[in-house]
Amino acid sequence: MTGGHVTIIAMPVQRLHMDEFVRPLVDIVARLGLAPRVIHYAEGLRDVEPPIVLSGTGIMDYAYLERLEAFEPLRDLEPILGICAGAQVLALLRGGALTDGELIGTFDVEVRRTNPLLPGGRARAYFLVTKLVVPRGDVEPLAYVGENVAAFMAGDGTYGVMFHPEVYNEDIIVRFLDLSKGRL
Amino acid sequence: MRLAALFSGGKDSTLALHRAVELGYDVAVLVSMVPERGDSMLYHVPNAQWTALQAEAMGLPIIQRGVGDDEEAALLEALREAARTYGVEGIVTGAVRSTFQAARFQRAARRLGLWCFNPLWLMDQRAVLRETLERGFKYIITAVAAYPLGEDLLGRPVDWGIAEALMGLSEYINPAGEGGEYETFVLYAPLFKRRLRIVEGDRKYSRETYTGEYIIRRVVLEGPT
The missing domain is CATH 3.90.1490.10 (putative n-type atp pyrophosphatase, domain 2)
Incomplete structure (x- = not known):
């Protein structure tokens, strides 16, 4: 996997969160020999190209939920992977909803539906989330943490994970980019 | 934004503090936990009492707290004091890879309505x-x-x-x-x-x-x- 560009949409409103939530994704993409292109959602997303990874952000940061119109250009773009805050946005764009719920720390995720992104069985994952996804519209759950949705798909190339795969599940990002090969 | 820096006196928390200041954050106070036990899972142990001298070297106030068995309660109390006395809205930590440590800092900050920043997170x-x-x-x-x-x-x-x-x-x-x-x-x-x-x-x-x-x-x- 070398050469192609990967768009990373930065979600943090605070600059000090960029190194925590965006830089690790940039590092993973670069280690794969791909070229990360980072853009913040506030810069305008009209010209972004897939494959796209939407980052997470800090727990107190809910600015993205007040700027949902900024993500409208992503409505029909695939392949796209949302992480935590990014997954919340994708769920809302695809007809899902959010509910308050706190998951902070490492929890077991159980994959309940065979899919190309997540290996079957159980895996530990690191969560940093206070808004969980309610599956409605096109949002189809793939994995759960307890009875909460931990990962979903919404169309063939749209995935959301409520945890931070860059911590314990880097393989998910690698697999997503591998699935996106035709676009790289 | 005004921050408290969780400060162990070691290189990682010092580097995180520098990163925050460089980005324009106002680090108003250091918070240093001094474990009473040598096997603390959460805090850096040796010489923690000398963080007051490091704070003096930087010209910053410091809140030092002894930590017994309930490490999380002590952290909450120290951060509550930082918020009350110095008006901080967030904390910056030197967590790099430990999810055990990072999750506890995140939970404590969340309980107090504080932002939590870990600028070295997952850094090589x-x-x-x-x-x-x-x-x-x-x-x-x-x-x-x-x-x-x-x-x-x-x-x-x-x-x-x-x-x-x-x-x-x-x-x-x-x-x-x-x-x-x-x-x-x-x-x-x-x-x-x-x-x-x-x-x-x-x-x-x-x-x-x-x-x-x-x-x-x-x-x-x-x-x-």
């Missing part, structure tokens, strides 16, 4: 070491807890030679010591207005467990006041 361990030296940090190794780190390292300043040696041991240890393989104590960094000089210290080392500490007995501030 060798890059952490390199950045501290490139910035001119001066620090010593104050504890070792992993083979093949030996007694000779205790009290030693970390220079490029030591850093290269640590990076060469990545098969055995985390090169930046994030897993507790070694601990550090900062004597100088760019935000320090004065330098610390160790006058007296003792080594304790066990060849059976490959663990040891350098206990600072006396340390003074030098340079302009």
